[in-house]
Amino acid sequence: MSTEPVGVDPRDQEALALEGITVRFGSVTALEGAHCTIRRGTVHAILGENGAGKSTLMRAAFGWLTPDAGTIRVHGAPVRFQSSADAIAQGIGMVHQHFMLIPAMTVTENIALGGQGRFDASTTAARIAEVARKTGLPVDPTARVRDLAISAQQRVEIIKALVREAQILILDEPTAVLTPDQATELLRWVRSFADAGGTVALITHKLREAFTVADYITVLRQGRTVVSAARLALSESHVIEALTGTGTGTGVTPASVEASTVGPTIRIADLATERRMVDHIADAPVLRLDGVSYVDARGVTRLRAVDLAIHPGEILGVIGVEGSGPRELLRILAGRLAPTSGRVTRPDAVGFVPEDRLHDAVIPTFSLTENLALAEGGHARGWMDWSRWWGVTRDLLATADVRAVGPDIPMATLSGGNQQRFVMARERRRATAALIVENPTRGLDLNASARILADLRTFGGNPRPAVVFHSTDLDEVLSVATRVVVCFDGHVAEVQSPLDPNDRTPYTRAMTGSDGAGDVISAERR
């Protein structure tokens, strides 16, 4: 595998160079001599699975942490960052995966943070408006961040960096929180920013993104740089091999990863037929919503008179942009949210896998046994039969293939993929009627995502339970679901499978309301 950049254009100049970066956290080595040279005016994708060290490397570049060894150069001059303030002064801006915004404050206040002297809101707002106009990223400077959609918050983060005159932007998994259309829009913006002379380091685990937008690709695996080359010099299969490492014994070959997550075209074709077939074998519905509406605590209507029937054995994929209702729809089906009006018919045996597993589904400091017992012992009284729970947990670990030392270890010590498998397995135990799953692959790497999606597809039982799941990744939904519904502005409608199984337009159109609406949005941004 090549570690030397290939196809270097001599006119390219180095904007940010990282060499021999080593970072240790106690006894754990997060980075071991990682390197990467990012050239001015280019988009440089940093690829790697979870825990490969992508974010750590970029945090070192942003002065968020000081590497134990290695050198960092900005525009050719060696630098030593004491804090992120030093990196900001050098023209580096970073948009973290979890936004560093203060929800209670306005856009202006958030952007002014870190300045000196008097704080004049109107001057800052004018500056924001100017940057927004020049870069084509619309924001309302007076809005409170908590009232903004995720995509708007992301624009605030980018503008925050640009207002401080950042020439080098580090974006950490920026599309993870966006819909396909928003992601396309952002990547287009990233491209134009680089074409205008800016520099972008794009951290991602999505191959397609790297190959669509990047000029250079660096692949990290287990804290080391395994590939760093011009995109044109690389093939997808080469990069997948570098990402996963062949023969690592994960039981998932790169080929199956490609089929399920990276290139879902073949599966979609199969499933399109399957989707139509399942409709015929449908029994009486297991879950039913009749005229269900939901108004949230802030008075915003999230669902409008939704009628929906879900049948045993079907896998219902829910698509829709953030805030348009999928979250509320799933939580009402799961019994976690009471509708404002309307009727919900649901059995007790419904499992629920929330999006934020570590916060909403488990207690990280409790052992696996305790976490299992907690979820199922809700109605029980009296003594805990711990030895029985211990045995149940051990069996569950084996059957669900959760990689854990044993039932006694704390939940927090499991990897993200194993945590998700544990929660899924736990919810499956009680989900004899239906299983509701929110964003099942959020924060998971390629291998772990592929396994979770395979689990959803093969979810069995007698009678076969229904599965309802929402994902922000349209490909994921299409590769698993037997039926697809879309949420738009609180309305829920079924999307008919197109005749051409590779045609994604009916879905993306449905998510933006109509074909016209999408054009209006993109026109406004230009």
Next chain:
Amino acid sequence: MDALLIPFLDATIRTATPLAYAALGEVVTERSGVINIGLEGIIIAGCLGGLIAAGAGGPTVGFLGGALAGLLMAALFALFVLRLKADAIITGTALTLLGLGLTGTVYRGVFGLEGAALGTPSIAPIALPGLSSLPLVGPVFFTQTVMTYLLYLLVPLLAWWLARTHTGLALRAIGESRTAAHAAGIAVDRIRWGAILFGGVMGGLCGATLVLGQVGTFTEGMSAGRGFIAIAIVVLGRWRVVGTALAALLFGGAFALQYLLQAVGWALPYQLFLALPYLLTLVMLAALRGRAEAPAELASHEG
């Protein structure tokens, strides 16, 4: 009517003044995301510091002494919470107990068993020329001590500073999200040190005002729960400067009411009047459920 109303309102302002100092200091501390429940200990230290320093060099030196005593107590708190990462609630509780115990011991050591002379230098109300002759408003608002007048300046100044300076913005940001503030390049701990020390100086001034402007002498435990009342005032004031100043007035009124009710000769046990401000604290805290407007970082007690 005026014969009762004016003394009542005058007493309201007078008793509200020290409360406002302590509460405004606590507003700044809490907006930086740290709760200092050791305020009681800071106030009592300010009382004794004020007394000793005033004895040595007059009222002005007395106020400086009170502020210094509060500053030292707050520095101790900041050292434990920010540097040594101790729990803020435990440290604050210890600071209160330390302040109450230490002042008693020092007081007896310095003044012996007879206690301080009653002739402690004190400050008298100053009638502001012109303003003090206004009907009702004059005798109530403009015939007060210099500490009250300073407060009239401090409230708008502090509100402006929090809203219109970058340091004020940084302080509020730290209270909402330490991580986000850190990412913006803000020196989180340095600003928290500043906020805690400011709270200490204000708490010390509260104590000195009690001794030099109100009671005229020192007795053990004379802070009498004002530190905790000040924390309740901050909640009632919704962590805002002007709101907190108004809330302090309300509690000043509760203290003053006991004088009024005794004056009109209600035949109730006087203990009930004395308990009034504390009952008000409980009622207010119960009535104001939900902490939607509290700085988000206050919820996590790791300083």
